[in-house]
Amino acid sequence: MLQKILRKLGSFYVASGLGLLLWMTFFDANDLPTQIRNWWTLHELDGEAQYYRERIKTVKTEQREVLGNDRLREKFAREKYWMKKPGEDVFVIVDEHNEPLEK
Structure with missing residues (x-):
């Protein structure tokens, strides 16, 4: 059970990090x-x-x-x-x- 939660949290942080990187690279005012x-x-x-x-x-x-x-x-x-x-x-x-x- 704990492993499933950690796996979901890990994928959440990776997806959030990639989304933030994508946003800062192309869509931000300082892209x-x-x-x-x-x-x-x-x-x-x-x-x-x-x-x-x-x-x-x-x-x-x-x-x-x-x-x-x-x-x-x-x-x-x-x-x-x-x-x-x-x-x-x-x-x-x-x-x-x-x-x-x-x-």
């Missing part, structure tokens, strides 16, 4: 496909954050170079933003990587 999608999005956003950190470093370096010198400020505006005085043409000579020859 497995959602977790994989969230992980992939996090991975993409980390890559974007790294790109923007590098871009900020580049901009800060350019800012330090340009702010202290009027001549460099004018050169920077002409080369980077193609600014010119009225009636003037500006030519920037670039290498094969589209970088200006003068730094």
Whole structure:
């Protein structure tokens, strides 16, 4: 008699555990496909954050170079933003990587 009760309880716990595992894997708000999608999005956003950190470093370096010198400020505006005085043409000579020859 005791063995029948233990066998029924054991199958109840196994069935409950499998049901809970099935529910958590596919039907819960934090199911497995959602977790994989969230992980992939996090991975993409980390890559974007790294790109923007590098871009900020580049901009800060350019800012330090340009702010202290009027001549460099004018050169920077002409080369980077193609600014010119009225009636003037500006030519920037670039290498094969589209970088200006003068730094």
